[in-house]
Amino acid sequence: MTATAAKRRRAANKKGRNASAADIEQLRRLLGDEDLRRDRLIEYLHRIQDTRGHLPAALLVALAHELHLSAAEVYEVATFYHHFDVVKDDDTPPPALTVRVCDSISCAMAGAEDLLSSLHEAFGDGVRVQRVPCVGRCAQAPVSVVGTFPVTYATTGKVLDAVTAGNHIDHAPGDAVDLAAYRAAGGYAQLLRLMDGGEAASEAALVTLENANLRGLGGAGFPAGRKWRIVHNYPAPRLMAVNIDEGEPGTFKDRHFLERNPHQFLEGLLIAAHIVAVDGVYIYLRDEYAGVRTLLQRELKALQADPPCPLPPIELRRGAGAYICGEESAMIESIEGRRGMPRLRPPYIAEVGLFGRPTLEHNMETLYWVPEILARGADWFLSHGRNGRKGLRSFSVSGRVKHPGVHLAPAGISVRELIDQYAGGMLDGHTLKAYLPGGASGGILPASLADLPLDFDTLQAHGCFIGSAAVIVLSEHDSVRDVALNAMRFFAHESCGQCTPCRVGTQKAAALMAQPVWDRALLDDLCEVMQDASICGLGQAAPNPLRCAMKYFPEEF
Numbered sequence: 016m017t018a019t020a021a022k023r024r025r026a027a028n029k030k031g032r033n034a035s036a037a038d039i040e041q042l043r044r045l046l047g048d049e050d051l052r053r054d055r056l057i058e059y060l061h062r063i064q065d066t067r068g069h070l071p072a073a074l075l076v077a078l079a080h081e082l083h084l085s086a087a088e089v090y091e092v093a094t095f096y097h098h099f100d101v102v103k104d105d106d107t108p109p110p111a112l113t114v115r116v117c118d119s120i121s122c123a124m125a126g127a128e129d130l131l132s133s134l135h136e137a138f139g140d141g142v143r144v145q146r147v148p149c150v151g152r153c154a155q156a157p158v159s160v161v162g163t164f165p166v167t168y169a170t171t172g173k174v175l176d177a178v179t180a181g182n183h184i185d186h187a188p189g190d191a192v193d194l195a196a197y198r199a200a201g202g203y204a205q206l207l208r209l210m211d212g213g214e215a216a217s218e219a220a221l222v223t224l225e226n227a228n229l230r231g232l233g234g235a236g237f238p239a240g241r242k243w244r245i246v247h248n249y250p251a252p253r254l255m256a257v258n259i260d261e262g263e264p265g266t267f268k269d270r271h272f273l274e275r276n277p278h279q280f281l282e283g284l285l286i287a288a289h290i291v292a293v294d295g296v297y298i299y300l301r302d303e304y305a306g307v308r309t310l311l312q313r314e315l316k317a318l319q320a321d322p323p324c325p326l327p328p329i330e331l332r333r334g335a336g337a338y339i340c341g342e343e344s345a346m347i348e349s350i351e352g353r354r355g356m357p358r359l360r361p362p363y364i365a366e367v368g369l370f371g372r373p374t375l376e377h378n379m380e381t382l383y384w385v386p387e388i389l390a391r392g393a394d395w396f397l398s399h400g401r402n403g404r405k406g407l408r409s410f411s412v413s414g415r416v417k418h419p420g421v422h423l424a425p426a427g428i429s430v431r432e433l434i435d436q437y438a439g440g441m442l443d444g445h446t447l448k449a450y451l452p453g454g455a456s457g458g459i460l461p462a463s464l465a466d467l468p469l470d471f472d473t474l475q476a477h478g479c480f481i482g483s484a485a486v487i488v489l490s491e492h493d494s495v496r497d498v499a500l501n502a503m504r505f506f507a508h509e510s511c512g513q514c515t516p517c518r519v520g521t522q523k524a525a526a527l528m529a530q531p532v533w534d535r536a537l538l539d540d541l542c543e544v545m546q547d548a549s550i551c552g553l554g555q556a557a558p559n560p561l562r563c564a565m566k567y568f569p570e571e572f
Contacts, residue, residue, distance in 0.1 A: 034076045056352035060078075070100060075093060120451070121149075121153035127146075155168055206285050225240035227393035242377075247292060263456065288327050291375050299350060337511075402468035408425070408426045418437075430465050433486065455502040459564060
């Protein structure tokens with residue numbers, strides 16, 4: 016008996032529900048004739064969900080059979096991610112169309128609750144209306160998503176029009192730079208120079224990145240050049256994972272750059288892959304970016320059909336609605352086809368990452384800047400900066416400003432300068448009251464601290480951090496108390512549940528914060544436990560907005 020036949024026999028003899036021949040045949044028609052792989056489990060779940068509008072339990076059993084897994088393993092993955100709808104045999108499937116309304120901070124400030132109420136009244140049983148966390152379009156709040164089509168500056172009328180018009184699919188942006196245009200402008204020249212220059216050129220590129228002090232722009236800020244050296248020093252085969260799961264409320268910079276120039280990112284990716292000598296690349300893209308996914312699929316296909324040099328295998332993987340997968344090890348678990356549960360460390364993923372191999376993990380924007388820094392030099396990058404800081408930062412700005420959006424500004428700029436010189440000033444009738452310098456997890460600072468330099472390592476003394484530079488601006492019309500509660504509810508919703516301090520702490524904190532009078536002593540204790548005992552950054556950072564609210568805005572309590 017062959018090994019494959021033995022696996023199938025063991026799967027067939029497992030206790031519990033067995034897959035019927037009809038269900039297996041139906042699954043095969045949905046997935047095609049490809050050889051099924053365990054690590055692509057989430058991709059298969061997406062295909063079923065996209066085709067059927069939900070995940071029938073019978074097809075999950077059939078999928079488990081075909082992957083030689085227990086039904087429980089498939090079921091636990093399918094129920095972990097928010098974008099999957101598991102339907103048991105006796106349950107009613109969800110309506111064919113879902114309308115989602117973001118209720119995170121920027122959208123809540125722009126009237127998301129009223130929009131949710133009116134849409135619930137407007138639609139009958141034929142449309143499902145869901146409140147969802149941040150969808151990455153905070154500059155155009157409030158935002159609703161009809162199917163996968165984003166309705167920005169959403170009103171009830173605009174959403175109804177989108178539903179009636181059948182506008183349910185988010186298409187690739189039409190003004191993105193394609194492969195031909197990128198090459199015509201000199202694109203991939205830095206990659207080719209490295210390929211032709213051998214080890215000396217790679218070493219020179221590493222020195223340039225180190226001299227420019229390019230740091231990880233997903234939030235952690237680890238020096239990019241040092242990371243490349245660390246991973247390269249581990250034995251081959253090495254892999255690479257690119258994190259584009261920007262689920263932090265207030266953050267949308269990765270989408271901004273990808274919608275405009277995906278090949279600058281891809282060139283940076285290939286430069287890193289060449290220097291570190293990786294054997295495969297996995298790009299993990301958040302599911303909310305359906306149009307970007309179509310764009311990347313198209314441009315990757317064009318690049319692979321006409322490559323500037325030999326390419327490593329590149330797989331584009333699709334998230335499924337889990338903020339926790341922005342954490343590097345949780346993302347790796349998801350790429351491997353499992354629940355996005357952060358790993359205990361050490362070992363770090365640079366040593367033991369994807370499929371047990373040394374792994375270079377990067378945020379999209381970090382790689383986006385690599386070709387430009389190599390072309391212009393470290394001095395060009397360092398020539399920008401204010402208040403003693405060096406370099407450039409991409410700020411995702413939303414809230415009470417006239418020109419929200421992604422603003423490329425000098426590192427070390429203050430939020431007052433950012434608002435006045437880049438974001439068009441405060442909205443008429445609004446005065447700066449407070450700001451979140453790093454999204455929901457970065458804390459909240461008062462207007463009296465609006466002149467602090469915004470950069471890595473400049474805000475920690477005040478209980479905050481810049482993270483991915485998602486700046487949400489509040490005015491006197493906003494309640495810091497409500498914003499802190501919104502953030503805590505987000506963390507409670509997105510906790511993976513692996514560790515008790517985060518799972519229970521965020522839920523308990525949100526319940527206490529919803530009370531008319533806050534029990535500050537108990538909340539302080541909860542904050543300390545979450546920060547000290549949580550496994551990953553979600554639980555460790557969840558107390559930041561709460562602590563800042565109590566520290567800087569005591570008049571609201």
